[in-house]
Amino acid sequence: MKEAMVDSMVTGCVQARKAGYMRELQIKPFDGEDSRDQERADLYKEIFSRLQTRSLFKHIMQARMYKYSVIDFEWAVIDGKQVPTRYKFFDQKYFQYDTNGDGRLKIDINNNLEEIPPEVLVCESDDTPFMLPVLRDYILKEFGLEAWASFIETFGEGMIIGYYPPNSSQSVKDALDEAVNTIAASSRGTAPKGTDIEIKEANRSTGDHRDFKDASDEGISISILGHANAAKQSNTQIGQNESQFKPMQFISIDDLYFIDECLDQMVKTIHDRNFGDSRYPSVLTSKPDQVGMKERRENIRLWWNMGFTISPNEGRKLGIEVDPDDEPQQKTDPFQY
DSSP states (O other): OOGGGGSHHHHHHHHHHHHHTOOOEEEEOSSTTOHHHHHHHHHHHHHHHHTTHHHHHHHHTHHHHHSEEEEEEEEEEETTEEEEEEEEEEOGGGEEEOTTTTOOEEEEETTEEEOOOTTSEEEEOSSOOTHHHHHHHHHHHHHHHHHHHHHIIIIISOEEEEEOOTTOOHHHHHHHHHHHHHHHHHSOOOOOTTOEEEEEOOOOOHHHHHHHHHHHHHHHHHHHHSSSGGGOOOTTOOSOOGGGGOOOHHHHHHHHHHHHHHHHHHHHHHHHHHTOSOOOOEEEEOOOOSSOHHHHHHHHHHHHHTTOOBOHHHHHHTTOOOOTTOOOBOOOOTTOO
């Protein structure tokens, strides 16, 4: 599955999917009205800012690509608290599921399985790794390319056939062979009189392989992004087509919820080492707005026409720069009915 990343289509789609879950990270305290819980939430915000969450998100998402992801942390005591300061991501090849035992993921050391330390963050996905169906299309694509290259190498060039009359002498045959080889090498030559040379072009069409490749690219795009747009080019598109490699929104939201669950697991480990009172804060990534821009504008216009109050925050959601001092507005009746 990792070897499939050498394919440009696979790499492009994976990079585009990463952009779908690069979101702001928020920490929700156990009790928003408790100052102690709020201070702890601020502590976790500082911890995550040191760990470079952008890179951490990518390593966590390896679990959705390849089934599991293992991340170990380096700990330090800062202001009397044990906090992770750095982390190291381990390749999947160092681990294996204990199929003969409890079925859990363990460290594979010379075919001896050892337990993963409890403070290590182990992210596992119950879903089929999305690189698995990609692998099928990648193999078909590579096999098709190899088979097509072999066909072109064997049959791509025209076949040159020399004909000599029956009972021809060996000298005539040798002269004809030399003429065929000369023509094959330089596209020009001579032949004995009474002989004939015919060039047969292979009946081939490059469209067959192009269709095969396009079908594989569409399968790759659907598996990673949820649609086939990445494999399709619009002839009428003017300028940059950002939606072509944009993952489906439900996929990005699902990825973000998976990241939330993994980071919650990490927060519990930190919390237990420092507090041990089970007042765990929650990690929340900023989810995409599931209401489209057009629908949002129509909703705001309808609400405004009905005479209800509109908050300036609604303008911010439309991408409008709003003055901090702006107050909620309400439609007024110019005729004062």
